[in-house]
Every structure is written in C-alpha cells, then in structure tokens.
Amino acid sequence: MGNGWHEWPLVLFTVLGQCVAGGLIVMGLGWMAAKDDSARQLRITRSMFFLWLLMGVGFIASMMHLGSPLRAFNSLNRVGASALSNEIAAGSLFFAVGGFWWLLAVLGKMPAALGKIWLIVSMALGVAFVVAMTRVYQIDTVPTWHTAYTTVGFFLTMLLGGPLLAALLLRLAGSTFNGATFATLSVAALLASLALVMLQGMSLSAVHSSVVQADALVPDYALLQVWRMLLLVAGLGCWICPLVMRRQPRAISLFAGVTLVLVGELIGRGLFYGLHMTVGMAVAG
Numbered sequence: 001m002g003n004g005w006h007e008w009p010l011v012l013f014t015v016l017g018q019c020v021a022g023g024l025i026v027m028g029l030g031w032m033a034a035k036d037d038s039a040r041q042l043r044i045t046r047s048m049f050f051l052w053l054l055m056g057v058g059f060i061a062s063m064m065h066l067g068s069p070l071r072a073f074n075s076l077n078r079v080g081a082s083a084l085s086n087e088i089a090a091g092s093l094f095f096a097v098g099g100f101w102w103l104l105a106v107l108g109k110m111p112a113a114l115g116k117i118w119l120i121v122s123m124a125l126g127v128a129f130v131v132a133m134t135r136v137y138q139i140d141t142v143p144t145w146h147t148a149y150t151t152v153g154f155f156l157t158m159l160l161g162g163p164l165l166a167a168l169l170l171r172l173a174g175s176t177f178n179g180a181t182f183a184t185l186s187v188a189a190l191l192a193s194l195a196l197v198m199l200q201g202m203s204l205s206a207v208h209s210s211v212v213q214a215d216a217l218v219p220d221y222a223l224l225q226v227w228r229m230l231l232l233v234a235g236l237g238c239w240i241c242p243l244v245m246r247r248q249p250r251a252i253s254l255f256a257g258v259t260l261v262l263v264g265e266l267i268g269r270g271l272f273y274g275l276h277m278t279v280g281m282a283v284a285g
Contacts, residue, residue, distance in 0.1 A: 007273040011273065013058045016057060018133070018161065019157065019265075020126070021094070023163070024098060024122065025126060026170075027044060027166045035116075042106070055099075059091070059092075087132040087133055089132075094126050097121060097122050101115070134151040138150065142278060144217070145272075145275070147200075153196060153268070160236075164236065165258050167254055179249075186236055186239075190233065193232065194229060201221065201222065204275075214277060217276070218271055221275075228271075231261070231264030232264040239257045
C-alpha cells in the first residue's frame, strides 16, 4: 500500500507523454494558422524544442523502469501481440516522426507542400500513442485499472496539461492562438476530472479480493486527490485569470501554471499506480 510513487519512472513517462501529445496538437494548429507568416512559424517551430525535450525525459524515465536501458529494445519484441510493445512502438514512432519534422522545419529543409501533412500525421500519432498507453492497463486481472476510468483519465491529462504547455511555448514564441478556446477546453477537462475522481472513489469500496479491499490500497487517497484538484485549479487559474481580465498571460504566469498542473497530474498518476491490485483468489465489484 502507498501513494504509488515507487513507480515514478512510469508516472513521469505517462504524464509527460500525454502532455506532449496534447501540446503538439495545439501548437501544430497554431503553426498551421500562421501559414502566411513564415517568421512566426519558425518561432513556433523553435519553441517546440521543449516538447521533444520533455518527451525525451519521459522515454529516459521509462527505460529506467526496465532496470537496464539495454532491455529497452526487448520491449519491441512482440509488437502487434503485446500492449506494452505496442505502447513503446507507438511512442517511438510519435517521437521519431514528430522530432524529424521539427528538425527539418527548424533547419528550413522541410518542403512546403509536405510540412503540413507531416505535422498532421505527427499529431495523429500523438493521439495513437495515448490510446496505446491506455491499452497497457486494461488488464482483466487488475480490476482497479480495467475500467473506463483509466482511458478517460489518461485523455483528461492530455487535455489538462497539453493546451497549457502549448500556451506557454506559444507565448515564448511571441504568438497566441485561440487561448480562450483551449483554456475553456482545459476547464471542461478539470470538471470532468473532478467527476471522475468522485465516481472512481465511490466505486473502490465495491472492489476487493480475498486479500485486500481496493479503498485500503491508498489510505490517503481522498486527501491526495483534494491536493491534486487544488493544484490543478491553481495551475489553470494562472492561465485563465489574465484571459478573463482580457490580458495576455505572462510567460512566468504560464510557467507557474504548467508546473502546478504537472505536479497535480503526477500526484494523480501516482495514486493510479498505488491502486494496483490483482484478482487473487476472488474479486467482487
């Protein structure tokens, strides 16, 4: 029993991967909207460097989970048959295709006719990566993970962290793109996350094996979720409050918001891993 932080490599990998996937979609739309301003597009492209930096950090963390980085290649041995192999393959493809697009674009070597199509493919691969992540945890012998809450929760992380991360990087690039629209989307994701926490919290008491009750796996589950929600509210507030006052958020405010939201989602993902339990001799719920 605990808060799940013993799985910190996976916590970092999943949260950062989902935020990067969401961030690329928003920044990609901003890049395409600046089609008549090549200088602005270049600034946005350069700012995307931090997306791939975070993705690299996530992959390094995931390799540490394997015990030895040399085992990373073994995780691809069963692509098509293993959800884990599919996740690593999807993530690697997303990283490679998107990263190569970024490299060619920032060097000015990306053909104009191909750039938009390549970027759209990269954005779609990011969504496929998140879908592949959700499949890894749909294990029928782990009743606390084998639910729709897992899939919805992963995509909500993408919607909470991705647009805010993109807003920060677009601000650093001296560009804005439908900030109010994507802020509203993130607020909707926050409300959905709150509902998800309440529904999942109530369902845990009905799940147990012959050995353990699900709601006993993380004794401080409710308290940690309250802290998580407070962090998410404060983080999004750093973005939304200036917009409500009809001002562009400052970069320092957006950076604080990204930090708070990431910490909140890391807490939430830690709780997710803390809820791991196997069927055992019997399971109800």
